[in-house]
Amino acid sequence: xxxxxxxxxxxxxxxxxxxxxxxxxxxxxxxxxxxxxxxxxxxxxxxxxxxxxxxxxxxxxxxxxxxxxxxxxxxxxxx
Numbered sequence: 001x002x003x004x005x006x007x008x009x010x011x012x013x014x015x016x017x018x019x020x021x022x023x024x025x026x027x028x029x030x031x032x033x034x035x036x037x038x039x040x041x042x043x044x045x046x047x048x049x050x051x052x053x054x055x056x057x058x059x060x061x062x063x064x065x066x067x068x069x070x071x072x073x074x075x076x077x078x079x
Contacts, residue, residue: 026068033060 036057041050 022071023068026064026071029064030061030068033057033062033064036060 034057036053039053039057041047041053046053
């Protein structure tokens with residue numbers, strides 16, 4: 001596919017862009033889980049929700065790190 005600017009985009013370029021977006025999304029979820037896990041709620045009105053927020057952060061970190069590992073291993077064997 002050729003654009004007006006003269007840049008030609010191949011299907012491989014689109015696949016690489018999709019892979020990069022997928023990796024960034026998974027890494028963002030991992031960082032978000034870490035942020036939830038490390039959020040200090042002591043001394044605030046949300047103190048009672050501290051175990052819930054820690055649990056959600058832990059589950060998010062496990063899910064997104066597992067997805068990153070799975071995606072990396074799958075891409076490694078596909079190429």
